[in-house]
Amino acid sequence: MPTPRNNGPLYLQFARAIQERIDTGEYPPGSRLPSEPELCGQFGANRLTVRQAIAELDRAGAIEIRRGVGTFVRRPVVRATIDVDPNSARLDVGSQSVPVPVRGLKGTEERAVEVSVGSDTAPDRQAAEHLRLPTSALTRIDTVIVISAQPWAVNSYWVATHLLPTGFAESTESRNTTVAVAEAIGIELEYDWRSFSAIAADIADAQRLDVAAGSPLLLREGVSCAPDGRPILYVRRRIYGENASFVMRYREWRQADQDSGGADTSG
Amino acid sequence: MPTPRNNGPLYLQFARAIQERIDTGEYPPGSRLPSEPELCGQFGANRLTVRQAIAELDRAGAIEIRRGVGTFVRRPVVRATIDVDPNSARLDVGSQSVPVPVRGLKGTEERAVEVSVGSDTAPDRQAAEHLRLPTSALTRIDTVIVISAQPWAVNSYWVATHLLPTGFAESTESRNTTVAVAEAIGIELEYDWRSFSAIAADIADAQRLDVAAGSPLLLREGVSCAPDGRPILYVRRRIYGENASFVMRYREWRQADQDSGGADTSG
DNA sequence: AAGTGGTCTAGACCACCGT
DNA sequence: CGGTGGTCTAGACCACTTG
Numbered sequence: 176m177p178t179p180r181n182n183g184p185l186y187l188q189f190a191r192a193i194q195e196r197i198d199t200g201e202y203p204p205g206s207r208l209p210s211e212p213e214l215c216g217q218f219g220a221n222r223l224t225v226r227q228a229i230a231e232l233d234r235a236g237a238i239e240i241r242r243g244v245g246t247f248v249r250r251p252v253v254r255a256t257i258d259v260d261p262n263s264a265r266l267d268v269g270s271q272s273v274p275v276p277v278r279g280l281k282g283t284e285e286r287a288v289e290v291s292v293g294s295d296t297a298p299d300r301q302a303a304e305h306l307r308l309p310t311s312a313l314t315r316i317d318t319v320i321v322i323s324a325q326p327w328a329v330n331s332y333w334v335a336t337h338l339l340p341t342g343f344a345e346s347t348e349s350r351n352t353t354v355a356v357a358e359a360i361g362i363e364l365e366y367d368w369r370s371f372s373a374i375a376a377d378i379a380d381a382q383r384l385d386v387a388a389g390s391p392l393l394l395r396e397g398v399s400c401a402p403d404g405r406p407i408l409y410v411r412r413r414i415y416g417e418n419a420s421f422v423m424r425y426r427e428w429r430q431a432d433q434d435s436g437g438a439d440t441s442g
Numbered sequence: 443m444p445t446p447r448n449n450g451p452l453y454l455q456f457a458r459a460i461q462e463r464i465d466t467g468e469y470p471p472g473s474r475l476p477s478e479p480e481l482c483g484q485f486g487a488n489r490l491t492v493r494q495a496i497a498e499l500d501r502a503g504a505i506e507i508r509r510g511v512g513t514f515v516r517r518p519v520v521r522a523t524i525d526v527d528p529n530s531a532r533l534d535v536g537s538q539s540v541p542v543p544v545r546g547l548k549g550t551e552e553r554a555v556e557v558s559v560g561s562d563t564a565p566d567r568q569a570a571e572h573l574r575l576p577t578s579a580l581t582r583i584d585t586v587i588v589i590s591a592q593p594w595a596v597n598s599y600w601v602a603t604h605l606l607p608t609g610f611a612e613s614t615e616s617r618n619t620t621v622a623v624a625e626a627i628g629i630e631l632e633y634d635w636r637s638f639s640a641i642a643a644d645i646a647d648a649q650r651l652d653v654a655a656g657s658p659l660l661l662r663e664g665v666s667c668a669p670d671g672r673p674i675l676y677v678r679r680r681i682y683g684e685n686a687s688f689v690m691r692y693r694e695w696r697q698a699d700q701d702s703g704g705a706d707t708s709g
Numbered sequence: 710a711a712g713t714g715g716t717c718t719a720g721a722c723c724a725c726c727g728t
Numbered sequence: 729c730g731g732t733g734g735t736c737t738a739g740a741c742c743a744c745t746t747g
Contacts, residue, residue, distance in 0.1 A: 477733085478732080478733070509733050509734070510732050512733080
């Protein structure tokens with residue numbers, strides 16, 4: 176009996192209705208939403224339609240679904256902050272020392288999960304462009320950074336195959352890959368550039384990060400170069416969006432202009 | 443006839459299967475996927491199940507669905523790059539001059555879409571904390587940046603209500619809000635800090651940006667302060683992830699160390 | 710055992726796009 | 729017009745969590 180198509184599809188109307196109940200405090204943070212059958216009754220709609228509305232709110236990050244338990248209004252997220260300091264970050268010494276302000280943070284490790292030579296996907300071609308080499312000349316190292324037994328980020332590194340000693344891949348387990356690469360090829364690496372953008376988790380990344388496909392990821396790409404400027408290493412780090420925030424503290428830099436040599440905490 | 447629950451739900455198996463066809467080049471970029479009925483036949487499953495697999499790939503950004511036409515493998519995205527230069531960006535003069543390398547880029551404007559005083563949602567409380575004022579003392583200005591008639595970003599600005607002249611909201615149409623605020627309150631604004639992270643589009647942002655709820659957005663937050671360091675303005679800009687990438691060119695900064703006063707292109 | 714959310718089917722009708 | 733994807737229903741069975 177609801178208005179047919181005046182206000183868009185039913186499931187969006189329901190999603191907006193529930194969101195409004197959250198905004199007005201009718202469903203406060205942490206509280207349980209009515210169960211799916213209950214909402215079906217309230218809205219007079221099929222369960223699948225109601226579920227579509229709920230899925231919308233879930234993807235939007237407004238609610239948290241706990242299977243077998245119920246659906247709850249999400250509390251505001253606390254993100255880890257990582258400083259990006261252009262003055263101290265000029266030497267690329269990697270960045271495993273993520274200052275994550277989360278309880279029980281022990282055991283940070285970077286595990287290589289896959290090494291491929293000369294593969295040719297879209298990111299491979301992008302890497303080839305940045306390093307000015309054909310994809311066939313590159314080795315790609317995929318790793319996962321695990322913090323407190325939780326996958327925190329996935330990385331892909333590309334470097335010219337001829338620079339790497341044979342058997343390098345096997346030796347990189349549980350190590351900082353950037354440092355390992357720099358040592359292996361005997362070149363001190365500097366930042367060329369770094370960039371930030373937001374992407375959707377593809378199916379492979381979603382599996383490795385244990386999140387839903389399409390989840391927002393913070394993509395941090397960059398090239399590290401030799402002291403003479405030759406591009407050596409292309410890195411693509413994908414971090415689950417809620418896990419991190421990169422901060423540039425302009426005012427602090429201004430105040431401590433002559434200070435230098437701070438700890439590298441750039442992610 | 444398919445294996446029941448050994449490899450996870452059917453729709454994920456189908457999604458992975460289709461993704462693999464894309465990765466192997468069986469479905470090259472730009473090509474049309476089989477229609478839903480065709481895929482139902484291939485997989486021997488219900489249309490809704492197949493659609494769930496397709497939706498997964500859509501959210502992951504692997505495909506593009508054109509209603510009434512078909513479903514296509516997406517071509518790699520070209521992102522606009524925006525330089526973040528800590529040396530030239532010390533004065534906050536706003537940043538409407540986004541150098542977007544997209545054809546037909548004319549007409550950039552920032553429209554105020556909503557002004558509220560003393561509202562008290564989660565972001566409002568965050569703003570209050572950053573500006574060290576109660577939420578009741580703040581005015582919030584929501585704007586949309588439109589480029590080539592396309593919504594490009596949504597912004598929320600918070601500033602102490604008592605600093606603003608009465609009737610300010612009506613005068614900000616089609617203007618750079620940061621500049622307008624700075625002029626209105628008669629204070630020259632500097633960057634205090636800026637941060638980048640990734641968030642999911644909530645329902646309101648999704649509507650304003652004309653994207654699906656849950657789409658990855660690049661969140662750029664920050665505080666601008668008076669020359670004496672007092673925090674004045676808190677900004678929250680949400681940009682559709684595929685639209686922008688913020689770049690820090692360390693090597694260029696190193697090479698041109700004494701140069702200063704470049705154009706402000708920070709988004 | 711009871712209640713929650715997760716998956717899947719069969720079938721229907723609609724909105725959009727191209728020809 | 730025919731084919732595409734979008735929405736919706738009714739009903740079934742399953743997996744998970746809690747008591």
